[in-house]
Amino acid sequence: MPDLILHHYPMSPFAEKARLMLGFKGLAWKSVFIPSVMPKPDVVALTGGYRRTPLLQIGADIYCDTALIATVLEHLKPPFAGPPQERQHPLGGPGEARVGGEVPVLFPEHLKGVTRIVAQWADSALFWAAMGHTLSPKGAAAMFGSQPPEVGQAFAADRSAMRNGMTGLRAGDAASAYRSYLRRLAHMLHEQPFLFGDTPCIADFAAYHPLWFTRVVNPAMAGILDATPGVLAWMDRMAALGHGQPAKFTSTEAIAVAAAAEPAPLADEAFQDDHGIPLGSRVTVAAESFGPETTEGTLLAATRTHYTLERTDERAGRVHVHFPRIGYVLKEVRA
Known part of the structure:
Protein backbone atom coordinates (compact mmCIF):
# COMPACT_ATOMS: atom_id res chain seq x y z
CA MET A 1 0.00 0.00 0.00
CA VAL A 105 -13.86 0.94 13.80
CA LEU A 106 -15.27 4.32 12.83
CA PHE A 107 -18.62 2.86 11.74
CA PRO A 108 -19.93 0.27 14.25
CA GLU A 109 -22.04 -2.24 12.35
CA HIS A 110 -25.18 -1.86 14.48
CA LEU A 111 -24.92 1.96 14.55
CA LYS A 112 -23.90 2.80 10.98
CA GLY A 113 -26.99 4.82 10.18
CA VAL A 114 -27.36 6.87 13.33
CA THR A 115 -23.65 7.62 13.72
CA ARG A 116 -23.45 8.91 10.13
CA ILE A 117 -26.50 11.10 10.72
CA VAL A 118 -24.99 12.60 13.88
CA ALA A 119 -21.67 13.09 12.08
CA GLN A 120 -23.38 14.94 9.23
CA TRP A 121 -25.15 17.21 11.76
CA ALA A 122 -21.86 17.85 13.56
CA ASP A 123 -20.00 18.67 10.34
CA SER A 124 -22.68 21.19 9.39
CA ALA A 125 -24.99 22.67 12.05
CA LEU A 126 -22.62 22.22 14.99
CA PHE A 127 -19.60 23.33 12.94
CA TRP A 128 -21.20 26.57 11.76
CA ALA A 129 -22.50 27.44 15.22
CA ALA A 130 -19.02 26.88 16.66
CA MET A 131 -17.38 28.95 13.91
CA GLY A 132 -19.96 31.74 14.26
CA HIS A 133 -19.10 32.02 17.96
CA THR A 134 -15.36 31.40 17.77
CA LEU A 135 -14.79 33.73 14.80
CA SER A 136 -17.26 36.40 15.89
CA PRO A 137 -15.88 39.96 15.84
CA LYS A 138 -14.70 39.45 19.41
CA GLY A 139 -13.21 36.06 18.56
CA ALA A 140 -11.49 37.27 15.41
CA ALA A 141 -9.96 40.16 17.36
CA ALA A 142 -8.60 37.71 19.93
CA MET A 143 -7.30 35.28 17.32
CA PHE A 144 -5.61 37.78 15.00
CA GLY A 145 -5.03 40.73 17.33
CA SER A 146 -1.35 40.00 17.87
CA GLN A 147 -0.64 39.54 14.15
CA PRO A 148 -0.21 42.15 11.39
CA PRO A 149 -3.60 43.45 10.22
CA GLU A 150 -3.15 42.00 6.76
CA VAL A 151 -3.13 38.43 8.17
CA GLY A 152 -6.62 38.71 9.61
CA GLN A 153 -7.83 40.63 6.57
CA ALA A 154 -6.54 37.93 4.19
CA PHE A 155 -8.18 35.17 6.23
CA ALA A 156 -11.52 37.03 6.37
CA ALA A 157 -11.46 37.75 2.62
CA ASP A 158 -10.59 34.15 1.79
CA ARG A 159 -13.38 32.69 3.91
CA SER A 160 -15.86 35.24 2.61
CA ALA A 161 -15.10 34.09 -0.94
CA MET A 162 -15.53 30.46 0.13
CA ARG A 163 -18.95 31.19 1.63
CA ASN A 164 -20.11 32.32 -1.81
CA GLY A 165 -23.31 33.98 -0.60
CA MET A 166 -24.05 31.61 2.29
CA THR A 167 -26.10 33.17 5.08
CA GLY A 168 -24.00 33.08 8.23
CA LEU A 169 -25.20 33.07 11.82
CA ARG A 170 -24.80 36.33 13.70
CA ALA A 171 -22.56 36.07 16.75
CA GLY A 172 -25.40 36.04 19.31
CA ASP A 173 -27.45 33.50 17.37
CA ALA A 174 -24.38 31.31 16.89
CA ALA A 175 -23.59 31.38 20.60
CA SER A 176 -27.19 30.44 21.47
CA ALA A 177 -27.16 27.49 19.08
CA TYR A 178 -23.69 26.43 20.22
CA ARG A 179 -24.78 26.35 23.88
CA SER A 180 -27.81 24.22 23.00
CA TYR A 181 -25.73 21.82 20.95
CA LEU A 182 -23.18 21.48 23.75
CA ARG A 183 -25.98 20.53 26.15
CA ARG A 184 -27.19 17.89 23.70
CA LEU A 185 -23.70 16.42 23.50
CA ALA A 186 -23.54 16.44 27.31
CA HIS A 187 -26.79 14.47 27.43
CA MET A 188 -25.36 11.91 25.01
CA LEU A 189 -22.27 11.55 27.20
CA HIS A 190 -24.24 10.98 30.39
CA GLU A 191 -22.92 7.76 31.99
CA GLN A 192 -20.80 6.76 28.98
CA PRO A 193 -17.34 7.91 27.84
CA PHE A 194 -18.16 8.49 24.15
CA LEU A 195 -21.23 9.56 22.22
CA PHE A 196 -22.42 6.04 21.42
CA GLY A 197 -20.82 3.94 24.13
CA ASP A 198 -17.44 2.78 25.33
CA THR A 199 -15.43 3.55 22.19
CA PRO A 200 -15.24 6.50 19.78
CA CYS A 201 -16.94 6.34 16.39
CA ILE A 202 -17.34 8.70 13.43
CA ALA A 203 -19.83 10.82 15.39
CA ASP A 204 -17.22 11.58 18.06
CA PHE A 205 -14.62 12.73 15.54
CA ALA A 206 -17.14 14.93 13.72
CA ALA A 207 -18.43 16.51 16.94
CA TYR A 208 -14.98 17.00 18.42
CA HIS A 209 -13.23 19.13 15.81
CA PRO A 210 -15.38 22.30 15.96
CA LEU A 211 -15.05 22.28 19.76
CA TRP A 212 -11.31 21.72 19.43
CA PHE A 213 -11.09 24.85 17.29
CA THR A 214 -12.74 26.87 20.06
CA ARG A 215 -10.73 25.35 22.89
CA VAL A 216 -7.30 25.05 21.30
CA VAL A 217 -7.06 27.47 18.38
CA ASN A 218 -8.93 30.42 19.94
CA PRO A 219 -9.03 29.75 23.70
CA ALA A 220 -10.19 33.31 24.40
CA MET A 221 -13.63 32.08 23.28
CA ALA A 222 -13.54 28.74 25.12
CA GLY A 223 -15.49 29.87 28.17
CA ILE A 224 -18.65 28.70 26.43
CA LEU A 225 -17.50 25.11 27.06
CA ASP A 226 -17.30 25.50 30.84
CA ALA A 227 -21.03 24.93 31.39
CA THR A 228 -20.66 21.35 30.12
CA PRO A 229 -17.84 19.73 32.12
CA GLY A 230 -18.80 16.30 30.79
CA VAL A 231 -18.08 17.54 27.28
CA LEU A 232 -14.69 18.87 28.38
CA ALA A 233 -13.82 15.49 29.92
CA TRP A 234 -14.85 13.79 26.67
CA MET A 235 -12.66 16.22 24.74
CA ASP A 236 -9.72 15.19 26.90
CA ARG A 237 -10.40 11.54 26.08
CA MET A 238 -10.58 12.33 22.36
CA ALA A 239 -7.35 14.36 22.42
CA ALA A 240 -5.59 11.44 24.12
CA LEU A 241 -6.11 9.35 20.96
CA GLY A 242 -3.27 11.29 19.37
CA HIS A 243 -2.38 11.70 15.71
CA GLY A 244 -0.83 8.34 14.90
Whole structure:
Protein backbone atom coordinates (compact mmCIF):
# COMPACT_ATOMS: atom_id res chain seq x y z
CA MET A 1 0.00 0.00 0.00
CA PRO A 2 1.45 3.43 -0.90
CA ASP A 3 1.99 5.96 1.87
CA LEU A 4 -0.92 7.93 3.26
CA ILE A 5 -0.27 11.63 2.64
CA LEU A 6 -2.42 14.17 4.46
CA HIS A 7 -2.42 17.71 3.07
CA HIS A 8 -3.43 20.02 5.93
CA TYR A 9 -2.48 22.96 8.14
CA PRO A 10 -2.29 23.01 11.94
CA MET A 11 -5.29 25.20 12.80
CA SER A 12 -7.77 23.57 10.39
CA PRO A 13 -10.62 21.97 12.39
CA PHE A 14 -11.48 19.42 9.70
CA ALA A 15 -7.79 18.52 9.48
CA GLU A 16 -7.84 17.85 13.22
CA LYS A 17 -10.73 15.46 12.60
CA ALA A 18 -8.61 13.60 10.04
CA ARG A 19 -5.49 13.64 12.21
CA LEU A 20 -7.38 12.12 15.14
CA MET A 21 -8.93 9.43 12.92
CA LEU A 22 -5.44 8.49 11.77
CA GLY A 23 -4.40 8.30 15.42
CA PHE A 24 -7.43 6.21 16.34
CA LYS A 25 -6.53 3.77 13.57
CA GLY A 26 -2.86 3.71 14.64
CA LEU A 27 -1.70 4.65 11.14
CA ALA A 28 1.58 6.07 9.90
CA TRP A 29 1.23 8.98 7.49
CA LYS A 30 3.09 11.73 5.69
CA SER A 31 2.28 15.28 6.80
CA VAL A 32 2.21 18.00 4.14
CA PHE A 33 1.49 21.53 5.37
CA ILE A 34 -0.46 23.66 2.91
CA PRO A 35 -1.49 27.35 3.02
CA SER A 36 -4.61 28.25 4.98
CA VAL A 37 -5.72 30.73 2.29
CA MET A 38 -5.48 30.91 -1.47
CA PRO A 39 -3.45 30.67 -3.62
CA LYS A 40 -2.74 26.95 -3.20
CA PRO A 41 -1.01 25.91 -6.44
CA ASP A 42 0.23 22.56 -5.15
CA VAL A 43 -3.22 21.59 -3.89
CA VAL A 44 -4.84 22.57 -7.18
CA ALA A 45 -2.23 20.55 -9.09
CA LEU A 46 -3.61 17.46 -7.36
CA THR A 47 -7.32 18.31 -7.26
CA GLY A 48 -7.85 20.47 -10.31
CA GLY A 49 -9.65 23.16 -8.34
CA TYR A 50 -10.99 21.86 -5.04
CA ARG A 51 -9.23 23.72 -2.22
CA ARG A 52 -10.90 22.74 1.05
CA THR A 53 -8.74 21.21 3.79
CA PRO A 54 -7.71 18.43 4.31
CA LEU A 55 -6.96 16.13 1.37
CA LEU A 56 -5.83 12.53 1.65
CA GLN A 57 -3.48 11.32 -1.07
CA ILE A 58 -2.63 7.68 -1.70
CA GLY A 59 -0.32 7.50 -4.67
CA ALA A 60 -2.21 9.06 -7.57
CA ASP A 61 -5.58 8.90 -5.80
CA ILE A 62 -6.83 12.09 -4.13
CA TYR A 63 -9.68 11.86 -1.61
CA CYS A 64 -11.63 15.04 -0.85
CA ASP A 65 -13.76 15.76 2.24
CA THR A 66 -13.34 14.11 5.65
CA ALA A 67 -16.61 12.22 5.20
CA LEU A 68 -14.99 10.27 2.36
CA ILE A 69 -11.58 10.17 4.06
CA ALA A 70 -13.23 8.42 7.02
CA THR A 71 -14.60 5.73 4.70
CA VAL A 72 -11.18 5.30 3.10
CA LEU A 73 -9.47 4.91 6.49
CA GLU A 74 -12.09 2.40 7.59
CA HIS A 75 -11.33 0.22 4.58
CA LEU A 76 -7.58 0.48 5.05
CA LYS A 77 -7.84 -1.28 8.40
CA PRO A 78 -11.18 -3.09 8.21
CA PRO A 79 -12.79 -4.68 11.29
CA PHE A 80 -12.18 -8.41 11.18
CA ALA A 81 -10.48 -11.12 13.19
CA GLY A 82 -9.04 -14.38 11.99
CA PRO A 83 -6.57 -15.46 9.29
CA PRO A 84 -4.93 -13.05 6.87
CA GLN A 85 -7.32 -11.73 4.22
CA GLU A 86 -6.88 -9.72 1.07
CA ARG A 87 -7.40 -6.06 1.79
CA GLN A 88 -9.40 -4.07 -0.75
CA HIS A 89 -8.49 -0.72 -2.25
CA PRO A 90 -10.38 1.97 -0.30
CA LEU A 91 -12.81 2.45 -3.20
CA GLY A 92 -12.31 -0.89 -4.89
CA GLY A 93 -9.60 -3.00 -6.49
CA PRO A 94 -7.01 -5.33 -4.97
CA GLY A 95 -5.03 -4.37 -1.91
CA GLU A 96 -2.56 -5.94 0.44
CA ALA A 97 -3.06 -8.64 3.03
CA ARG A 98 -2.88 -7.91 6.71
CA VAL A 99 -2.78 -10.17 9.70
CA GLY A 100 -6.18 -10.65 11.35
CA GLY A 101 -6.95 -8.94 14.60
CA GLU A 102 -9.37 -6.56 16.18
CA VAL A 103 -9.19 -3.08 14.71
CA PRO A 104 -10.81 0.16 15.94
CA VAL A 105 -13.86 0.94 13.80
CA LEU A 106 -15.27 4.32 12.83
CA PHE A 107 -18.62 2.86 11.74
CA PRO A 108 -19.93 0.27 14.25
CA GLU A 109 -22.04 -2.24 12.35
CA HIS A 110 -25.18 -1.86 14.48
CA LEU A 111 -24.92 1.96 14.55
CA LYS A 112 -23.90 2.80 10.98
CA GLY A 113 -26.99 4.82 10.18
CA VAL A 114 -27.36 6.87 13.33
CA THR A 115 -23.65 7.62 13.72
CA ARG A 116 -23.45 8.91 10.13
CA ILE A 117 -26.50 11.10 10.72
CA VAL A 118 -24.99 12.60 13.88
CA ALA A 119 -21.67 13.09 12.08
CA GLN A 120 -23.38 14.94 9.23
CA TRP A 121 -25.15 17.21 11.76
CA ALA A 122 -21.86 17.85 13.56
CA ASP A 123 -20.00 18.67 10.34
CA SER A 124 -22.68 21.19 9.39
CA ALA A 125 -24.99 22.67 12.05
CA LEU A 126 -22.62 22.22 14.99
CA PHE A 127 -19.60 23.33 12.94
CA TRP A 128 -21.20 26.57 11.76
CA ALA A 129 -22.50 27.44 15.22
CA ALA A 130 -19.02 26.88 16.66
CA MET A 131 -17.38 28.95 13.91
CA GLY A 132 -19.96 31.74 14.26
CA HIS A 133 -19.10 32.02 17.96
CA THR A 134 -15.36 31.40 17.77
CA LEU A 135 -14.79 33.73 14.80
CA SER A 136 -17.26 36.40 15.89
CA PRO A 137 -15.88 39.96 15.84
CA LYS A 138 -14.70 39.45 19.41
CA GLY A 139 -13.21 36.06 18.56
CA ALA A 140 -11.49 37.27 15.41
CA ALA A 141 -9.96 40.16 17.36
CA ALA A 142 -8.60 37.71 19.93
CA MET A 143 -7.30 35.28 17.32
CA PHE A 144 -5.61 37.78 15.00
CA GLY A 145 -5.03 40.73 17.33
CA SER A 146 -1.35 40.00 17.87
CA GLN A 147 -0.64 39.54 14.15
CA PRO A 148 -0.21 42.15 11.39
CA PRO A 149 -3.60 43.45 10.22
CA GLU A 150 -3.15 42.00 6.76
CA VAL A 151 -3.13 38.43 8.17
CA GLY A 152 -6.62 38.71 9.61
CA GLN A 153 -7.83 40.63 6.57
CA ALA A 154 -6.54 37.93 4.19
CA PHE A 155 -8.18 35.17 6.23
CA ALA A 156 -11.52 37.03 6.37
CA ALA A 157 -11.46 37.75 2.62
CA ASP A 158 -10.59 34.15 1.79
CA ARG A 159 -13.38 32.69 3.91
CA SER A 160 -15.86 35.24 2.61
CA ALA A 161 -15.10 34.09 -0.94
CA MET A 162 -15.53 30.46 0.13
CA ARG A 163 -18.95 31.19 1.63
CA ASN A 164 -20.11 32.32 -1.81
CA GLY A 165 -23.31 33.98 -0.60
CA MET A 166 -24.05 31.61 2.29
CA THR A 167 -26.10 33.17 5.08
CA GLY A 168 -24.00 33.08 8.23
CA LEU A 169 -25.20 33.07 11.82
CA ARG A 170 -24.80 36.33 13.70
CA ALA A 171 -22.56 36.07 16.75
CA GLY A 172 -25.40 36.04 19.31
CA ASP A 173 -27.45 33.50 17.37
CA ALA A 174 -24.38 31.31 16.89
CA ALA A 175 -23.59 31.38 20.60
CA SER A 176 -27.19 30.44 21.47
CA ALA A 177 -27.16 27.49 19.08
CA TYR A 178 -23.69 26.43 20.22
CA ARG A 179 -24.78 26.35 23.88
CA SER A 180 -27.81 24.22 23.00
CA TYR A 181 -25.73 21.82 20.95
CA LEU A 182 -23.18 21.48 23.75
CA ARG A 183 -25.98 20.53 26.15
CA ARG A 184 -27.19 17.89 23.70
CA LEU A 185 -23.70 16.42 23.50
CA ALA A 186 -23.54 16.44 27.31
CA HIS A 187 -26.79 14.47 27.43
CA MET A 188 -25.36 11.91 25.01
CA LEU A 189 -22.27 11.55 27.20
CA HIS A 190 -24.24 10.98 30.39
CA GLU A 191 -22.92 7.76 31.99
CA GLN A 192 -20.80 6.76 28.98
CA PRO A 193 -17.34 7.91 27.84
CA PHE A 194 -18.16 8.49 24.15
CA LEU A 195 -21.23 9.56 22.22
CA PHE A 196 -22.42 6.04 21.42
CA GLY A 197 -20.82 3.94 24.13
CA ASP A 198 -17.44 2.78 25.33
CA THR A 199 -15.43 3.55 22.19
CA PRO A 200 -15.24 6.50 19.78
CA CYS A 201 -16.94 6.34 16.39
CA ILE A 202 -17.34 8.70 13.43
CA ALA A 203 -19.83 10.82 15.39
CA ASP A 204 -17.22 11.58 18.06
CA PHE A 205 -14.62 12.73 15.54
CA ALA A 206 -17.14 14.93 13.72
CA ALA A 207 -18.43 16.51 16.94
CA TYR A 208 -14.98 17.00 18.42
CA HIS A 209 -13.23 19.13 15.81
CA PRO A 210 -15.38 22.30 15.96
CA LEU A 211 -15.05 22.28 19.76
CA TRP A 212 -11.31 21.72 19.43
CA PHE A 213 -11.09 24.85 17.29
CA THR A 214 -12.74 26.87 20.06
CA ARG A 215 -10.73 25.35 22.89
CA VAL A 216 -7.30 25.05 21.30
CA VAL A 217 -7.06 27.47 18.38
CA ASN A 218 -8.93 30.42 19.94
CA PRO A 219 -9.03 29.75 23.70
CA ALA A 220 -10.19 33.31 24.40
CA MET A 221 -13.63 32.08 23.28
CA ALA A 222 -13.54 28.74 25.12
CA GLY A 223 -15.49 29.87 28.17
CA ILE A 224 -18.65 28.70 26.43
CA LEU A 225 -17.50 25.11 27.06
CA ASP A 226 -17.30 25.50 30.84
CA ALA A 227 -21.03 24.93 31.39
CA THR A 228 -20.66 21.35 30.12
CA PRO A 229 -17.84 19.73 32.12
CA GLY A 230 -18.80 16.30 30.79
CA VAL A 231 -18.08 17.54 27.28
CA LEU A 232 -14.69 18.87 28.38
CA ALA A 233 -13.82 15.49 29.92
CA TRP A 234 -14.85 13.79 26.67
CA MET A 235 -12.66 16.22 24.74
CA ASP A 236 -9.72 15.19 26.90
CA ARG A 237 -10.40 11.54 26.08
CA MET A 238 -10.58 12.33 22.36
CA ALA A 239 -7.35 14.36 22.42
CA ALA A 240 -5.59 11.44 24.12
CA LEU A 241 -6.11 9.35 20.96
CA GLY A 242 -3.27 11.29 19.37
CA HIS A 243 -2.38 11.70 15.71
CA GLY A 244 -0.83 8.34 14.90
CA GLN A 245 2.63 8.41 13.36
CA PRO A 246 3.10 11.51 11.18
CA ALA A 247 6.31 12.21 9.28
CA LYS A 248 7.18 15.50 7.60
CA PHE A 249 6.76 15.63 3.83
CA THR A 250 6.65 18.46 1.30
CA SER A 251 4.12 19.39 -1.38
CA THR A 252 6.83 18.95 -4.00
CA GLU A 253 7.50 15.41 -2.80
CA ALA A 254 3.78 14.62 -2.71
CA ILE A 255 3.27 15.80 -6.29
CA ALA A 256 6.27 13.70 -7.35
CA VAL A 257 4.64 10.67 -5.69
CA ALA A 258 1.46 11.25 -7.71
CA ALA A 259 3.41 11.72 -10.94
CA ALA A 260 5.31 8.46 -10.41
CA ALA A 261 2.20 6.43 -9.57
CA GLU A 262 -0.81 5.12 -11.43
CA PRO A 263 -4.30 5.50 -9.95
CA ALA A 264 -5.50 2.32 -8.29
CA PRO A 265 -8.04 0.21 -10.20
CA LEU A 266 -11.64 0.96 -9.33
CA ALA A 267 -14.05 -1.71 -8.23
CA ASP A 268 -16.82 -2.78 -10.56
CA GLU A 269 -19.48 -0.96 -8.56
CA ALA A 270 -22.96 -0.19 -9.82
CA PHE A 271 -23.37 3.08 -11.73
CA GLN A 272 -26.06 5.16 -10.00
CA ASP A 273 -27.21 7.56 -12.69
CA ASP A 274 -29.21 10.34 -11.03
CA HIS A 275 -28.23 13.05 -13.52
CA GLY A 276 -28.48 11.53 -16.97
CA ILE A 277 -24.73 11.95 -17.40
CA PRO A 278 -23.01 8.81 -18.75
CA LEU A 279 -19.64 7.60 -17.57
CA GLY A 280 -16.85 8.99 -19.72
CA SER A 281 -18.46 12.43 -19.87
CA ARG A 282 -16.57 15.62 -19.19
CA VAL A 283 -17.95 16.93 -15.88
CA THR A 284 -17.34 19.24 -12.97
CA VAL A 285 -17.79 18.53 -9.26
CA ALA A 286 -18.05 21.26 -6.63
CA ALA A 287 -19.22 21.59 -3.05
CA GLU A 288 -22.88 22.49 -2.61
CA SER A 289 -22.10 25.53 -0.51
CA PHE A 290 -18.83 26.32 1.25
CA GLY A 291 -15.93 26.36 -1.22
CA PRO A 292 -17.36 26.93 -4.73
CA GLU A 293 -14.24 25.99 -6.70
CA THR A 294 -14.86 23.26 -9.26
CA THR A 295 -12.81 20.26 -10.30
CA GLU A 296 -13.15 19.29 -13.96
CA GLY A 297 -12.38 15.86 -15.34
CA THR A 298 -13.71 12.68 -16.92
CA LEU A 299 -16.40 10.90 -14.93
CA LEU A 300 -15.12 7.39 -14.19
CA ALA A 301 -17.44 6.37 -11.36
CA ALA A 302 -20.72 7.53 -9.86
CA THR A 303 -21.66 4.97 -7.23
CA ARG A 304 -24.26 5.28 -4.50
CA THR A 305 -21.63 6.92 -2.25
CA HIS A 306 -19.01 8.72 -4.34
CA TYR A 307 -17.83 10.23 -7.62
CA THR A 308 -14.45 9.63 -9.24
CA LEU A 309 -12.99 12.00 -11.83
CA GLU A 310 -9.88 11.38 -13.91
CA ARG A 311 -7.75 14.38 -14.78
CA THR A 312 -4.21 15.06 -15.97
CA ASP A 313 -1.92 17.75 -14.60
CA GLU A 314 1.42 18.75 -16.08
CA ARG A 315 3.10 18.30 -12.68
CA ALA A 316 1.05 15.56 -10.97
CA GLY A 317 0.34 13.46 -14.05
CA ARG A 318 -2.79 11.32 -14.31
CA VAL A 319 -4.76 11.28 -11.07
CA HIS A 320 -8.14 10.13 -9.82
CA VAL A 321 -9.97 12.65 -7.66
CA HIS A 322 -12.69 11.22 -5.41
CA PHE A 323 -15.64 13.07 -3.82
CA PRO A 324 -18.54 11.92 -1.66
CA ARG A 325 -21.95 12.27 -3.31
CA ILE A 326 -23.58 13.97 -0.32
CA GLY A 327 -22.68 17.65 -0.23
CA TYR A 328 -21.37 17.83 -3.81
CA VAL A 329 -22.86 18.87 -7.15
CA LEU A 330 -22.16 17.04 -10.42
CA LYS A 331 -22.59 18.90 -13.73
CA GLU A 332 -21.82 17.98 -17.31
CA VAL A 333 -19.45 20.22 -19.25
CA ARG A 334 -21.18 21.10 -22.49
CA ALA A 335 -19.30 22.33 -25.55
